[in-house]
Amino acid sequence: MLKIFEDKAKLSKAAAELFVQKAQEAVKQNGRFTVALTGGSSPVQLYTLLAQLPYREQVPWEKTFVFWGDERWVPLTANENNARMAMEILLNKVPVPEDQVYPMWKEDTEPEAFAQQYEQLLQQHFGQQTPQFDLILLGMGDDGHTASLFPGTEVLHEQSRWVQAYYLEPQSMYRVTLTAPLINQAKTICFLTFGANKAPALHEVLEGERNPEKYPSQLIQPQDGEVVWLVDESAASQLAERY
Numbered sequence: 001m002l003k004i005f006e007d008k009a010k011l012s013k014a015a016a017e018l019f020v021q022k023a024q025e026a027v028k029q030n031g032r033f034t035v036a037l038t039g040g041s042s043p044v045q046l047y048t049l050l051a052q053l054p055y056r057e058q059v060p061w062e063k064t065f066v067f068w069g070d071e072r073w074v075p076l077t078a079n080e081n082n083a084r085m086a087m088e089i090l091l092n093k094v095p096v097p098e099d100q101v102y103p104m105w106k107e108d109t110e111p112e113a114f115a116q117q118y119e120q121l122l123q124q125h126f127g128q129q130t131p132q133f134d135l136i137l138l139g140m141g142d143d144g145h146t147a148s149l150f151p152g153t154e155v156l157h158e159q160s161r162w163v164q165a166y167y168l169e170p171q172s173m174y175r176v177t178l179t180a181p182l183i184n185q186a187k188t189i190c191f192l193t194f195g196a197n198k199a200p201a202l203h204e205v206l207e208g209e210r211n212p213e214k215y216p217s218q219l220i221q222p223q224d225g226e227v228v229w230l231v232d233e234s235a236a237s238q239l240a241e242r243y
């Protein structure tokens with residue numbers, strides 16, 4: 001499903017309403033809401049809204065479990081750290097229990113070892129059930145990457161691991177990421193994509209030939225769940241269809 005909005009503000013409001021809806025549905029059905037947050041700049045306005053009324057009071061924070069879709073392997077105090085951004089803008093301002101928030105970074109730990117620890121954490125969280133997030137928020141880079149699934153990387157071919165760490169040459173940093181097989185188990189996946197710079201990649205991802213090696217966001221095709229693309233007019237400007 002794709003929804004086109006006039007601007008980022010309207011897109012972010014719709015994303016906040018979706019977040020609340022999915023959280024309330026999950027708690028009603030399973031007694032908890034398991035979400036994976038995205039990093040980057042796309043979710044900033046959404047996180048800001050969720051920390052304010054009315055959304056702040058509509059999310060069952062006490063029953064919410066917060067993971068991340070990916071992380072840059074930099075300290076939690078670093079500007080580039082995705083968890084830091086979400087904590088500062090949202091999580092430190094809402095009553096989500098600290099022991100239900102799982103940053104994708106740990107001091108004095110090698111990224112590969114940490115990826116295994118995070119996978120074990122997810123296995124404990126989901127137990128014998130299918131590892132099905134209720135909601136995974138994703139951004140999309142102007143190269144068509146999502147989470148830390150970047151073009152031409154080995155992680156795109158991972159079929160069994162849920163979490164992988166690898167050295168991302170172009171950015172000279174390690175990344176830790178949920179893999180496509182795990183992301184695709186989710187009940188709802190929501191892409192937040194706005195800005196004219198995303199228009200070419202969005203056209204290729206949604207309407208171009210299948211080429212996930214080049215446009216990894218094409219890997220995101222949940223088995224039973226749904227993908228919701230929330231985009232603005234600028235990002236949608238090269239789409240042939242208006243959906």
Ligand SMILES: O=C(O)[C@H](O)[C@@H](O)[C@H](O)[C@H](O)COP(=O)(O)O
Binds near residue numbers: 041042072138
């Ligand atoms: O760690 C990250 O940077 C994100 O997880 C990444 O996948 C992001 O969603 C895209 O790069 C889009 O970034 P923007 O939202 O800043 O355009």
